[in-house]
Amino acid sequence: MSVDSTPDQTTGDGSNTEALPRRKRATLVDHSIRYGFLGLLLGLIVFFSIFASGFAGPRSAVFIFQSVAITGILALGVTCTLVVGGFDLSIGSVATSSMMLAAYMMVIFEQSAFVTIVACLAMGAFIGLINGLLIVKTRVPDLLATLGMMFLLVGLQRIPTEGRSIATGMTLPDGSTAEGTFSPFFLAMGRHRIDLVLEDLIPVSVIFLIVIGILVWIFLEMTRHGRLMYAIGSNERAASLTGTNVNNYKIMAYMISGTLASVGGMLLAARLGRGDIASGTNLLLDAVAAALIGFAVLGAAKPNAFGTAMGALFVGILLQGLTMMNAPYYTQDFIKGFVLVIALVFTFSLSARKAGSH
């Protein structure tokens, strides 16, 4: 399996186009690769603004951000593991576990928001640590280790309540009633809106997304840690022979991923106001989709935080626009897949042509 998409240069398909207009064509191709995807995004926005009534406008924009906030945060985590050449299939279940834990802490243990948040973050980081140790110490392949972790967590998160959702007033397995409530401060993470120009415009979860997105972007692009993580993803052995502590960085990547997933889970809990066992099933696939779409943004052809954020937005805009146009849910899936495939074909075939035709 290769997430690595650097086009293979040896199997060039040898396009024998004449050399003269090359310079001009090359820059055109360059531009298409770099801005093609963003162009598509813009095109979608324009299209929906014209044809979907109510799509254009600040509230709708905020709504799109909000609808992708949780998947976006998870996708940023998975991006970090993709950067070191790994993959984290457990993020969805870490998020739902974190949601259940948050609910459990507040509703059953009647803890404060602060304790709850610390517990959730610690759990996410701890699961990431276990994933990382499994992968670097016992050398279980990443997909396999995190798949096992996924199954494990999906079961584990349901054991304390015997599979029931957690809500104030629920009956516990021992027959008593849970009296705790979600702390208002905790709920605000998912529900409070901040005034900006318009009243109650920006939800806190969107701020989380934007801040985390910027932090991950800075971390990956501008710090030496991020640079070394990319080096590990490209050639682990070479990176280790430059003195990089490959194991530590890999473990760190999984811990980032786990921690961000737990943040996502807390936002989910705050939005739902309960620990719901049926929620969050699509988080994994949507987050992976966003992170992978990110490959196509700005012609990066590798995992990157900006691309991931754009990937998440892309999916959000598409679904929002289609909903506004009253498209049934199944056509939304179809169109999502179709546009995704077309966008990818466009980007990757162009960059393959650029890299391969000589």
Added chain:
Amino acid sequence: MSVDSTPDQTTGDGSNTEALPRRKRATLVDHSIRYGFLGLLLGLIVFFSIFASGFAGPRSAVFIFQSVAITGILALGVTCTLVVGGFDLSIGSVATSSMMLAAYMMVIFEQSAFVTIVACLAMGAFIGLINGLLIVKTRVPDLLATLGMMFLLVGLQRIPTEGRSIATGMTLPDGSTAEGTFSPFFLAMGRHRIDLVLEDLIPVSVIFLIVIGILVWIFLEMTRHGRLMYAIGSNERAASLTGTNVNNYKIMAYMISGTLASVGGMLLAARLGRGDIASGTNLLLDAVAAALIGFAVLGAAKPNAFGTAMGALFVGILLQGLTMMNAPYYTQDFIKGFVLVIALVFTFSLSARKAGSH
């Protein structure tokens, strides 16, 4: 990490005395790597035979095979794509699309079993072809291409019936009633049982699994095509430089995967007797788990058909045994994940120790 602990791997003719105890230890580790997973499987069987009433016995054994027949077949397909270094995330949705197509052909178009089967196989192969072309021609990374395809198919399969399941007597979007029925021959694929020692013992679907398993095994292990596919998975560039047509083999792998997924979908249709609206996500995850667990079987540390079959059986035995012991579904997930992680840690940490310290 020390030079001296590296066991001799290439058999030199050097006969030094120091090598003697090392050799012995190495073979013990070797055996654990090779047979550890199968030992675990055996242990599970013994455990359940003792503690789960009704577990031991031919009918139960056959039933376990039957319960994993569909995921097993899908997993064999995904194994082929793993062998060429790819990954097929679309198998689950190909299977459900094939199920819907089969139902559509028979119930709405009133076609014969033969036409239906041909159509389903053709669809599976065609989707595989598209996946393959996307990956080799336009160089979309495999995870991304097949993820897009997955979304696309999940939507597409629902459009003709506007999201309804397909069953005889259903009302079509245009208001008329579907009069076709599932052909008995087609249903037999999912339901008929063949006498073997006991009456009505072996279901046809199990025969499908075994035959497909053996064919894929022979293909991958004993034919030149299989060997070349492994070569591509190991070093695509080198394989292409030796004159292997890498693109064709990759496309072929995805076509095999698509075709096997469509077979799985038909078995599903035959078992359920209708076209069930389902996403196929669980089929995907279970099949991927089986294929990945296969890495640990016989110390292969690479995708292989025998391992995949064992991986599928492993999951089947675990789940059926636990169900027989009346374990709630969430503990099943947990135990599945837990045993999976333990088995993997065991196998991979041993083989990492063996491959040692370079």
Added chain:
Amino acid sequence: MSTLSCRISAIDKAFGENRVLCKLSLDLPAGTVTALMGANGAGKSTLVKILSGVHARDGGSIELLGAPFAPATPSQAIRAGVVTVHQNINDGVIPDLDVASNLMIDQLAERQYGFMIKRARLLAEARRVAARMGLDDIDVRTPVSELGVADRQLIAIARAMAHEPKLLILDEPTSSLSAAEAERLFALIETLKAHGVAILYISHRMSDIRRIADRVVSMRDGEISGVFEGPEIDYEGAVQAMLGHRMTEVDITIPPAGQPVVGLRDVRLKADSPAFSLDLGDKEIVVVTGLLGSGKTALAQALFGMASPYAGTITLDGKPFAPKSPGDAVRRGVFMSPKDRASNAVIQDFDLARNMTVPFLSRYGRLAFIDRRKERRTAQDMIDALSIVCQSEADGIGTLSGGNQQKVMLGRWLAQPSRLLILDEPFQGVDIRARRDIGRKIRETARDRATLVLVAELDEAFEIADRIVVFHDHAAAAEFRNENIDVNAVLAAVTGSPADARGKSRQAA
């Protein structure tokens, strides 16, 4: 001897702006070894890739045995009889398959082979091919991933030789072989030559070229700059044609011994190898040479924290030195540029500048942030110092020629001061002039550190060493001061007793 096998006429090739081959024309007669010489980045590998169907040419024509030849894929080239061993060894082997499948993979790729693998026959044929290359001591069922780089190279060569090619192209086939293996390759080349095969041989090693070339073609900046043939080949002239100027002689003045920096005391690298001691002094350049598997790399690994020696102690500046990881070693000022750059050094996704700065990122910028400008400046300095042929410091590393990639890998470690600098096969694929440049650069910067260079090729040792240590059986066996040195004495020390050495080397691998 006179029949023409391949005629290359007016070939053009450009990568974007970069015109690599300009109207290049070359004849390759049958039964003749044509050695192609050229500086790093001259376009040799590009020519090879055009001949072998990897790249498409922009213009010009090729005739093979009188028929037009324009392979669109590697398999077409192979079917037409043009067989290539590529410069990058990892392009020639498939690590997860066993040796037998690797040797026979071309046959497996042929439709005529049939559907099923005939295992017994496959193994038998593989053994035969392996034996021809002198690889009979390898079990053909061993996965290639367990073999070292030299064996991999031999396997790639053996496979090509087994093909009965019409034109055989060898792109730096000896870059990771020592004299003994190389000699077996030369013997095989002579056999093929006698069968009328045209051979295009690319190398930076003058000793190889002197040994087997029937004619020498020099190449400069994508054009043929001289063809030298006849009974007495003008090697000097060929080098001059390739470089555009005369080669200067290297002149080594051994500096007075400085303070000892690294001391190895009674070190045993393996359980069953003898103990040895070795001191590396300040300003001193010590070259360790020896046969394949003689333990050079093991020594480097012990010093660089990749493995700990079986017995003995190592000191650095008088203090005990037992690094647990390369990171540890780097922190103590011990740097190593590993051999086999493709798998051990090159970070394919990074551009040239980023490849260079990986080990010392913390020194570029404040806190964890990277100062891009500073990074670029360092890279440009190194590009100038090592005369790396490239468009800019932002070139993808994969677009550089092999030798220039090697220079980048060296530049990576020369950019910062160290206490001990270990260079494992630093001249792999580097052209003669660059070798001198690098040698000079190493000698210039050798102050305030000890330098340990591991090479298999003696010529290279003589060019750079103050002191030459010969390794045998994972221990220092002999030592020479590089002054009026007796080449034969060194050679004898290296070879030891030849029959024995080979067996031992397999065991070590």
Added chain:
Amino acid sequence: EMPAPLDNPGDVKIALVRYLSTGDFFQAYLSGVEAQAEALGVDLRVFDSRQDAALQADMVDQAIALGVDGIVIQHGLTESMKEAAQRAVDAGIKVVAFDVNVENEAIPQIEQSDYLLGKLALEQAIEDNGNEWKAGYVYVPGIAPLDRRHVAWEEIKEANPGIEEVAQMGTLDNPIANSNANQARSVLQANPDISVFFAPYNEFAKGVKIAVDEAGMSSDVSIYSADVSTADIAQMREPGSAWKATVATNPAVVGEVSVRALAMMLAGEDPGAQVIVPPTLITQAFLNENDISNMEDLSAKLPQFAHADVAMTDWMPLPPR
């Protein structure tokens, strides 16, 4: 003539905000909503949150921003919908909620009474099998309608000590029928003495039926379930089928009722705090006697299934029947 604002129905916009959408039940519900909306002539917008409760709450806000006059909330979680529903009410929008309690006096509850579904099915089971049997039970906790059906099961067990639950199983892994068939097969293998299977969701029942058939136990086991679809009718009517009875409301009818209740509110009338669509018992024998082969036949033969005379006014236009 309809009262204002429905006298000018083209200008009336209503929204359906869904939590669940995949599956026949939800599709049929949607068709009922669409049919009634069309009969009224109002403009209907559908928001699908695909089981994303947070998104569903956002979608209510979106509907508010779109300026709709009425909202039907279909399923969801109390905690996540409560505030959103209140915001809609505050914005002067009429809201009804189907199968989700948003704890709001201004919002009538449309219910299909899951409790009754379970209870009627179990009463039939007792009528058919007496009150001493070993039971298999299919249940996945945490899913609201299943939890409510579970209450009926607990009550019946309490009231009938002779009923022994020897095995509990259940999973929502897709395809649900297939996964449950695998589990039920194990349960039957381990407990061949089970004579009644209570599978209070038709996908569960389909799975159990497959397992019973595969185990060759069709004559020994009886299945009781909830919900119905065309495929279920065929399965129940198979010769010797173990699936003896199901209890269902017609999801399309529930959809119609939801919209009608909303229309009443728009017209300023009060549909009542709870609008209950009563369930219907459908037995194998009834299906066979009347030769019913699909939902249309069922509606024709079982008028209380086809229509529910709830949320009716004299001005209310009805979809064509």
